[in-house]
Amino acid sequence: MSALAINATAPIDYTEMEQVSAHLVFPELFEPSTVMLKRRKHRHPDCIASNPMYIPESENAKLALVWLMAPHQLLSLGLQGHTGTGKTELALYLADKLNLPTYIVKVHARMNPQDLEGSYVLDVENNQTVTRKEYGPAAKAYINGGILLLDEFDKASGELTSAMHLLVEGKPWPLEMFKETITKHPQCFVIGTANTYGTGHDERYITSNQMDQAFLSRFMWIETVYPNVIQESKILEKFAPRLPLHLRNDIIKLANAFRDAALGVNRDGDIEDPIQCIFSTRVVVAWAYYIQAFGVFRTLRKSLDSVFLKSVSPEDAEIVNDIVSKVFGDDIDKTLKDLLAKK
Ligand SMILES: Nc1ncnc2c1ncn2[C@@H]1O[C@H](COP(=O)(O)OP(=O)(O)O)[C@@H](O)[C@H]1O
Ligand SMILES: [Mg+2]
Incomplete structure (x- = not known):
């Protein structure tokens, strides 16, 4: 086999990082300068192209970058703001530019913990029906690394919030469905978006639920506002x-x-x-x-x-x-x- 053929089949190490000019990656945020940042070198198939029309608000985007670039995420990142202030777009923009695979969990009131974990699915292999383990988006992010976007997580029920506790803390996460415990990949970043700070009973956001302080205190909060x-x-x-x-x-x-x-x-x-x-x-x-x-x-x-x-x-x-x-x-x-x- 030629050297070329061997290279072509070598698996890509998606966690490999490269140093790049901050201006090249984020021309909207950084002037040409010597400022460098680290990002993943190879684009994973689970990366999602962001909205080309999106223009980031500089201060919030930079604060979120500080959080992403820190050697340890002591807290998860919470983006709070009214509807349409660009919370989801900001998370997707940063993930895309940094080549981070992105796993979106669209949280709603009837969602249960299994929706985060995954389930067994039936599949056909060699004309035989087989049962396959299919991890949910949150478990995939936890195992492989990338951005786990818990979108509109203030819509979660109490039961789901409890299940998310371990996740947002980065603790080992027992998947009930598969009877296994997964640990958080060092490059897994958990971002939650919410219309409220978990106060519940909001006239404008009637499906937002009350969330306990212990959960909310596990986030570093950035407030998004309408653009000037x-x-x-x-x-x-x-x-x-x-x-x-x-x-x-x-x-x-x-x-x-x-x-x-x-x-x-x-x-x-x-x-x-x-x-x-x-x-x-x-x-x-x-x-x-x-x-x-x-x-x-x-x-x-x-x-x-x-x-x-x-x-x-x-x-x-x-x-x-x-x-x-x-x-x-x-x-x-x-x-x-x-x-x-x-x-
Ligand atoms: N900074 C922005 N630049 C360009 N478009 C924006 C911006 N902020 C919001 N939008 C527009 O508003 C829509 C809603 O943004 P989104 O991030 O989904 O809001 P939120 O998650 O806060 O409800 C986007 O799809 C986009 O069309
Ligand atoms: Mg949104």
């Missing part, structure tokens, strides 16, 4: 460069007027009679997309109706319509064609 005007303008410019600037600016103005009415001008919830609906960056981006997709002969109201207004509760409807009129005036009933003609 400059940041959101950059996001929209990247996402919808063909929409006229005045329209992009008005979309952002509207988003912030809604956030003022929902969360207060300081976004700290200090507001009387807040509206419950939230105009997140998710909606901003979706609206810009559908304005274009609906075509030049449809009005702005038509697409706004579809991406947002239809989901507003009757209690919020009047205030919401007032805010739309205040920001857009007559333009909301104009077609994209008319708005493109506007200087």
Whole structure:
């Protein structure tokens, strides 16, 4: 056998690390400089490409990197913030750039511990039915290393939270299903995202559950917030460069007027009679997309109706319509064609 053939079949050591310029990996976060960071040299098949339209918020992304680069994760990383503030995107962005395989667990109230562990599945091998062990995403991350993203983990039931205790602490984890105990890979990073700090009873996030302090104290928390005007303008410019600037600016103005009415001008919830609906960056981006997709002969109201207004509760409807009129005036009933003609 030739040397080449031997090399071609040699298994790849996915845990091998390389030193790379921080600017090369994260041009949005680091100026060209001598700052270096470590990342996995080879891309594992379980890596997930991140959203090319995502623009990270510098401070939070750097704090999360500090956590990822530390020799030991004394705590898991908790990303807390309102819906659509980019929690999931931040985790996926960092994982992708660092070539870390990513295992997403979309947590919900009816999920049980076995969903984290895995189960036996039936398979056919040589025309014979066999039983195969299939690890769940959390167990895979624990065994192989990579990012374990416990997405929206404040939706977990009490039973599931107890099962996650060991995981977020990095302790040996007994898998009931397989009667085996797995230990945490040194390159396994556990990140949880949540709308609340586990307070439960949140009017806006009614499916969020109360979580015990012991669990919550096992996280290092980073709070994600809606982007400021400059940041959101950059996001929209990247996402919808063909929409006229005045329209992009008005979309952002509207988003912030809604956030003022929902969360207060300081976004700290200090507001009387807040509206419950939230105009997140998710909606901003979706609206810009559908304005274009609906075509030049449809009005702005038509697409706004579809991406947002239809989901507003009757209690919020009047205030919401007032805010739309205040920001857009007559333009909301104009077609994209008319708005493109506007200087
Ligand atoms: N910083 C950002 N840059 C670009 N798009 C963003 C950003 N933050 C949020 N978005 C948009 O909003 C959507 C929702 O973000 P996501 O991370 O899923 O929010 P969360 O997990 O906080 O609810 C994304 O899919 C993306 O379209
Ligand atoms: Mg999310």
